[in-house]
Amino acid sequence: MRPEVLTGEHFLTGDEACAEGALAAGCRFFGAYPITPATEIAEHMALHLPEVGGTFIQMEDEIAAMASVLGASCAGAKSMTATSGPGFSLMMENLGLGIYTETPCVLVNVQRAGPSTGLPTMPAQGDMMQARWGSHGHYEIIALAPSSPQEMFYQTITAFNLSEIFRLPVLIMADEVTGHLSEKVVIPEAAAIKLQTRKLPKGRKDRFKPFQPGPDGIPPMAAAGEGYGIHVTGLTHDERGYPVMSPDAHEKLVARIVGKIRNNLHRIIETESYRLDDAEIALISYGVSARSSLAAVDEAREKGIKAGLLRLITVWPFPEELIASLAKRMKALVTVEINLGQIHLEVERCSRGQCPAFLVGHAGGTVISPDRILESLEAISK
């Protein structure tokens, strides 16, 4: 039997590191459906989840995979799934149910190039807006973007922690390169990993209202079988969980659920700055594209171009104020991403016209080379 936390130094792919992060975070249910380039996460979990007392099941499609993940979470198990574009589309339905019923879980999307079947084995970052808006109705979402296998490990733990704290599905928006890249992954002692678990109900069971929020806007969560007799529905509901068909009840509920993220931006948003202090042009990037951007910054600096990098570790919620303050002191903002302009649109919006915003991107299939970024930086700085 293996330990829950595989403490030590390992040579792992991003997908394997993600699975190890999940095991270390206490994930005990994985609802799977195979898809390139995320399959290795499922394979790793199929082998190792039973060893730590968890259960793995390969469902009949991604719709079922996501539904099973929500069911397991409602039964009290930390749960997750992993997929790529086509499967991500199928999961949007139950992602919405998870958001509206406030069911914690983690959904990993190892992005490949779309639309449709696209380039299954090749990288892209074209699902970023789908991550934000892919399920119907208005909601906020948390999406993290790992840049390395080491980060796949840590971000999976962070994703579980955020999902448990805020009672929401949390997305990890990886990419094919980060998922398949093998690198050194350092896994700390179990005691050094801080884990969060959902807030549990207190007081009389018969008086418990499953959707009555605490002062932080987040309701404690009872699992099925604990004697609370709760009702959970994807319909608009009141604090008892009962359906209420009125605009007022809808406004109240949607506002509270959206508020869980909007009122806690400082607790959620993480970014990393590189050589931004004296920069005149800021690159904004995430995932594998941030690695190319990092190299481009150094090369630009050698050529006398004062470039810096803002790496988005959290992509959603978007670091709006940070981008606005950067735009104020930069000559230009340049978003680097493997799509034809998604996060770029957000950067442009958040720059509030204070400086021009440019995109270095392409439709997908390969990483963006540092040379291409450098060319753009040279053209912009002229």
Added chain:
Amino acid sequence: MTKRKNQLTHPLDSLVRTDRIPHIWCPGCGIGTAFSACLIAMKSSGIDLQKTTMVSGIGCSARVPGYTNLDSYHTTHGRAIPFATGMKLGNPELNVVVFSGDGDLFAIGGNHFIHGARRNMDITVICVNNLNYGMTGGQVAATTPSMSKTTTTPMGNPEPPFNLPLLAFASGATYVARWTILHTRELTKSIEEALQRRGFSFIEVLAPCPTGYGRRNRERPLDSLRFYQEKSIVKNDAHPADIILDYQKGITLGTFVNVDRPTFTDIYEKTCRLDPAACM
């Protein structure tokens, strides 16, 4: 005073979210009878009700869990079975009951149904079959008889319907029964049996939908009940391929399948918890 108290309480009140009544169902609808049969069976089965949870998809029948005073989950259209699968695997101590309609379980959720049955997932699935999509106003379903009129088959249904017990049997369900809401004792007994056993249990409950289906097919609620009385033949242990649901010839009712087969969890525990070094 005691007498008055007796008059005001119903033996099933403890299992009903009375603060949610009145319910949404139309006059003449059969879902309420299937609902009370389910609650009576839950009580009489002796299962731990605190450990019992109900799951549904979307539709009129899917509102049943919301009226039941147990942990209940009203999920997305067609997805009750995979949701229930996750619940059962997330906490194997739970008794998981799926209560939903024919449109939900067999059209949009048909794939999930056959795979749940194939795995022999240890859940009980009760399907109220009212031959159409009632909540949206009476559209054709995968169970609507050929040539029947619905709002989306105004000239008559060109498609044949599923034979649900045959589908369940072929998919691997280990308990398969069909009753009507007129056969409440048999239905209740059947649900009780299903709740007490392990494995994927499926019970089809034929019920009238006068608002959605009946009025377009010259079938008043009493006509349906008369039909259930006059045309049904109880044939326990009949082969599911031989049973019929034909409004001219008749309806076969009964418990058709009741066999033991290891559940998903039984096999998972035996085969998947080995030392991985031994399997690779």
